[in-house]
Amino acid sequence: xxxxxxxxxxxxxxxxxxxxxxxxxxxxxxxxxxxxxxxxxxxxxxxxxxxxxxxxxxxxxxxxxxxxxxxxxxxxxxxxxxxxxxxxxxxxxxxxxxxxxxxxxxxxxxxxxxxxxxxxxxxxxxxxxxxxxxxxxxxxxxxxxxxxxxxxxxxxxxxxxxxxxxxxxxxxxxxxxxxxxxxxxxxxxxxxxxxxxxxxxxxxxxxxxxxxxxxxxxxxxxxxxxxxxxxxxxxxxxxxxxxxxxxxxxxxxxxxxxxxxxxxxxxxxxxxxxxxxxxxxxxxxxxxxxxxxxxxxxxxxxxxxxxxxxxxxxxxxxxxxxxxxxxxxxxxxxxxxxxxxxxxxxxxxxxxxxxxxxxxxxxxxxxxxxxxxxxxxxxxxxxxxxxxxxxxxxxxxxxxxxxxxxxxxxxxxxxxxxxxxxxxxxxxxxxxxxxxxxxxxxxxxxxxxxxxxxxxxxxxxxxxxxxxxxxxxxxxxxxxxxxxxxxxxxxxxxxxxxxxxxxxxxxxx
Amino acid sequence: xxxxxxxxxxxxxxxxxxxxxxxxxxxxxxxxxxxxxxxxxxxxxxxxxxxxxxxxxxxxxxxxxxxxxxxxxxxxxxxxxxxxxxxxxxxxxxxxxxxxxxxxxxxxxxxxxxxxxxxxxxxxxxxxxxxxxxxxxxxxxxxxxxxxxxxxxxxxxxxxxxxxxxxxxxxxxxxxxxxxxxxxxxxxxxxxxxxxxxxxxxxxxxxxxxxxxxxxxxxxxxxxxxxxxxxxxxxxxxxxxxxxxxxxxxxxxxxxxxxxxxxxxxxxxxxxxxxxxxxxxxxxxxxxxxxxxxxxxxxxxxxxxxxxxxxxxxxxxxxxxxxxxxxxxxxxxxxxxxxxxxxxxxxxxxxxxxxxxxxxxxxxxx
Numbered sequence: 001x002x003x004x005x006x007x008x009x010x011x012x013x014x015x016x017x018x019x020x021x022x023x024x025x026x027x028x029x030x031x032x033x034x035x036x037x038x039x040x041x042x043x044x045x046x047x048x049x050x051x052x053x054x055x056x057x058x059x060x061x062x063x064x065x066x067x068x069x070x071x072x073x074x075x076x077x078x079x080x081x082x083x084x085x086x087x088x089x090x091x092x093x094x095x096x097x098x099x100x101x102x103x104x105x106x107x108x109x110x111x112x113x114x115x116x117x118x119x120x121x122x123x124x125x126x127x128x129x130x131x132x133x134x135x136x137x138x139x140x141x142x143x144x145x146x147x148x149x150x151x152x153x154x155x156x157x158x159x160x161x162x163x164x165x166x167x168x169x170x171x172x173x174x175x176x177x178x179x180x181x182x183x184x185x186x187x188x189x190x191x192x193x194x195x196x197x198x199x200x201x202x203x204x205x206x207x208x209x210x211x212x213x214x215x216x217x218x219x220x221x222x223x224x225x226x227x228x229x230x231x232x233x234x235x236x237x238x239x240x241x242x243x244x245x246x247x248x249x250x251x252x253x254x255x256x257x258x259x260x261x262x263x264x265x266x267x268x269x270x271x272x273x274x275x276x277x278x279x280x281x282x283x284x285x286x287x288x289x290x291x292x293x294x295x296x297x298x299x300x301x302x303x304x305x306x307x308x309x310x311x312x313x314x315x316x317x318x319x320x321x322x323x324x325x326x327x328x329x330x331x332x333x334x335x336x337x338x339x340x341x342x343x344x345x346x347x348x349x350x351x352x353x354x355x356x357x358x359x360x361x362x363x364x365x366x367x368x369x370x371x372x373x374x375x376x377x378x379x380x381x382x383x384x385x386x387x388x389x390x391x392x393x394x395x396x397x398x399x400x401x402x403x404x405x406x407x408x409x410x411x412x413x414x415x416x417x418x419x420x421x422x423x424x425x426x427x428x429x430x431x432x433x434x435x436x437x438x439x440x441x442x443x444x445x446x447x448x449x450x451x452x453x454x455x456x457x458x459x460x461x462x463x464x465x466x467x468x469x470x471x472x473x474x475x476x477x478x479x480x481x482x483x484x485x486x487x488x489x490x491x492x493x494x495x496x497x498x499x500x501x502x503x504x505x506x507x508x509x
Numbered sequence: 510x511x512x513x514x515x516x517x518x519x520x521x522x523x524x525x526x527x528x529x530x531x532x533x534x535x536x537x538x539x540x541x542x543x544x545x546x547x548x549x550x551x552x553x554x555x556x557x558x559x560x561x562x563x564x565x566x567x568x569x570x571x572x573x574x575x576x577x578x579x580x581x582x583x584x585x586x587x588x589x590x591x592x593x594x595x596x597x598x599x600x601x602x603x604x605x606x607x608x609x610x611x612x613x614x615x616x617x618x619x620x621x622x623x624x625x626x627x628x629x630x631x632x633x634x635x636x637x638x639x640x641x642x643x644x645x646x647x648x649x650x651x652x653x654x655x656x657x658x659x660x661x662x663x664x665x666x667x668x669x670x671x672x673x674x675x676x677x678x679x680x681x682x683x684x685x686x687x688x689x690x691x692x693x694x695x696x697x698x699x700x701x702x703x704x705x706x707x708x709x710x711x712x713x714x715x716x717x718x719x720x721x722x723x724x725x726x727x728x729x730x731x732x733x734x735x736x737x738x739x740x741x742x743x744x745x746x747x748x749x750x751x752x753x754x755x756x757x758x759x760x761x762x763x764x765x766x767x768x769x770x771x772x773x774x775x776x777x778x779x780x781x782x783x784x785x786x787x788x789x790x791x792x793x794x795x796x797x798x799x800x801x802x803x804x805x806x807x808x809x810x811x812x813x814x815x816x817x818x819x820x821x822x823x824x825x826x827x828x829x830x831x832x833x834x835x836x837x838x839x840x841x842x843x844x845x846x847x848x849x850x851x852x853x854x855x856x857x858x859x860x861x862x863x864x865x866x867x868x869x870x871x872x873x874x875x
Binding site: 198199200201203204350356357358363364366367368371389390392394455458459462463480483492493494495496498499500502 | 635638664694695696833834835838845846847849850851852853854856857858859863864865866867868
């Protein structure tokens with residue numbers, strides 16, 4: 001007897017439908033799976049056999065052939081266990097065929113018949129919801145799946161429970177969300193900018209960076225709080241929209257990093273890979289491509305602590321995705337595209353020993369060492385950073401002041417307003433924030449008055465700024481003007497932006 | 510004996526390894542001139558032990574070759590440097606009268622005959638931003654008043670004082686601890702070439718000598734020897750600058766020092782010599798009055814600064830010295846984004862300077 005059930009697979013962040021056909025015929029007892037299954041699917045034979053038996057059903061001692069169509073795509077992962085088991089049970093007549101319901105079956109089986117959660121549910125359903133709008137899946141995946149509108153989710157805990165519901169004719173019960181999907185998430189963070197005492201200069205620079213989506217370098221001696229500041233950057237980034245949250249969740253779902261209780265990632269991610277990371281772990285890779293740190297930082301922050309400790313080739317692979325906002329990974333199996341629009345935050349010491357310019361410690365580096373050290377950042381990479389600031393270490397007296405630090409929420413409000421202005425201004429440009437502006441768009445949107453031009457010229461000669469700084473100062477001035485709610489870039493804005501170009505100054509070494 | 514020939518033997522003797530200024534003067538006195546040393550029998554030389562070891566005597570004997578003299582002959586015509594011996598007119602008078610003057614000086618740049626009045630500015634190579642700024646400032650102001658600035662062309666304080674003097678278009682002399690054809694430290698290459706053109710570079714070591722650590726203390730006696738006084742900008746307790754001070758006292762030179770922050774160890778040495786009686790300097794006038802130079806009070810010839818309200822506030826806050834950005838914000842109560850803009854304006858106007866670590870300081874030469 002023949003049975004057909006539906007399932008789905010995933011490649012990169014794109015899902016596709018799979019038909020699982022089960023044929024049971026007389027002959028020597030064999031269990032074959034065809035249709036380019038990989039080792040994890042071939043092993044599912046054993047799980048399916050045990051799960052059916054241990055759920056109180058009969059596993060047929062016959063010739064079983066399972067075909068997974070389309071037969072030319074390689075398939076992997078344990079997500080097809082449930083579809084195969086259900087197929088066998090239908091083919092042997094142990095489940096009645098339900099005419100009104102032909103759902104997608106997803107789930108890994110444990111030997112006792114319990115369903116185990118799988119990864120990649122959200123992107124799978126997002127890609128195939130037009131072809132099929134019902135899905136049976138493990139209970140733990142239900143919340144995640146319910147984020148996809150237009151799909152009815154039937155969660156299940158065990159194989160026996162599923163079969164029972166089919167037998168009594170009712171079918172499994174659809175999942176009901178407890179909370180509705182809000183359009184915008186008001187995130188709650190554990191960290192807050194008010195935790196950081198002092199460092200108002202650095203905070204202001206981070207606010208500007210957040211408002212314009214500018215990549216930023218924090219430079220300062222050990223212990224000055226660079227990591228602490230960077231970690232709190234997501235708390236002042238603009239509120240996350242539902243679409244953005246879904247995009248982040250997609251990546252996390254594929255990576256298997258989604259926690260059950262979340263269902264959806266509702267805060268901007270903060271990724272801080274160690275400097276020993278390989279380039280494929282950073283941008284993504286593997287035989288079956290999986291997302292790397294830059295994709296896990298999508299719509300959030302990628303923090304590279306001790307930038308100069310990273311291997312040179314690892315840093316250079318960052319350049320392309322930084323421009324494109326996505327990373328294409330090609331492997332023999334096919335090509336996967338992962339999104340990676342993130343804000344890059346890097347920290348570094350001002351010199352090899354770390355104390356150059358520090359009031360309380362002596363720097364033991366020679367000017368040559370400092371020059372060589374800072375020279376390790378390649379020009380093209382440095383060009384990706386609009387803002388570089390110094391984060392000095394503050395002695396105890398200076399930071400123990402009683403002044404109340406501003407909370408992340410009130411900073412975020414200003415950032416939100418500045419972002420709204422940008423979205424409005426660029427609605428016909430295909431960009432969303434100032435950091436994305438191309439040189440041509442800079443000419444169009446970042447006009448200075450004569451006073452501003454004058455100041456810029458004088459600043460160049462007085463402060464020996466480098467030529468590549470020009471466009472970047474303009475972009476950052478645009479953001480500062482946006483924060484102030486000003487349509488025009490004024491000299492004041494340019495003057496402030498000039499302070500955020502520490503590495504252009506030639507007093508290093 | 511012609512003076513010219515004696516000069517050749519003089520140079521010959523000074524270049525023999527193991528012969529420093531002390532042994533040189535001993536030999537010349539003993540044998541009535543350098544030519545006398547060339548002629549002296551080995552037995553006579555050996556009598557000078559223990560001041561002269563057998564090894565050094567052997568070196569002298571081994572160097573009695575005509576090709577050695579030929580080489581020296583050629584070097585006299587070198588286009589890269591001049592050789593000034595103690596016998597020559599150009600030899601600086603002040604240096605001539607120290608205990609063990611270098612018998613031979615290799616020189617580049619301007620004549621070193623008339624460099625007085627002169628002040629040596631010394632300090633540590635690892636200096637603070639304050640120290641470097643003060644070195645530049647005093648270098649500038651002394652040179653502007655017509656005083657020659659002598660220093661050691663090393664990193665830090667030395668380099669900055671030369672820069673200051675060059676900026677003022679004044680006279681400055683750099684004394685090396687290596688051969689005149691070497692550039693050490695290498696990052697000062699540009700400074701070296703400017704010094705050759707607009708100042709002078711001097712070394713007592715023959716061309717090709719490496720910058721050995723042992724050469725530098727001896728070099729310091731030349732620095733103080735060339736000058737009427739020594740100004741110490743910043744010095745740790747074990748700094749070479751304090752060695753220069755010892756030489757200066759030996760040579761009867763005046764010692765000046767800048768007071769420093771008692772918490773910063775780069776100032777420990779200067780504060781120590783101040784306790785011991787060095788003259789405390791807070792203004793270039795403190796040195797100039799000792800040299801008998803009265804600077805005509807130029808008044809405030811420069812036009813008054815055009816500063817707005819915020820700029821004035823920030824500028825005034827910098828009155829007491831360097832301030833960190835955060836401190837400025839606290840002192841002036843100006844919001845940070847505004848403060849950043851104001852600081853850029855002040856920087857562009859050239860009256861405030863930014864140092865590494867977001868530290869701001871008044872620019873003295875504005």
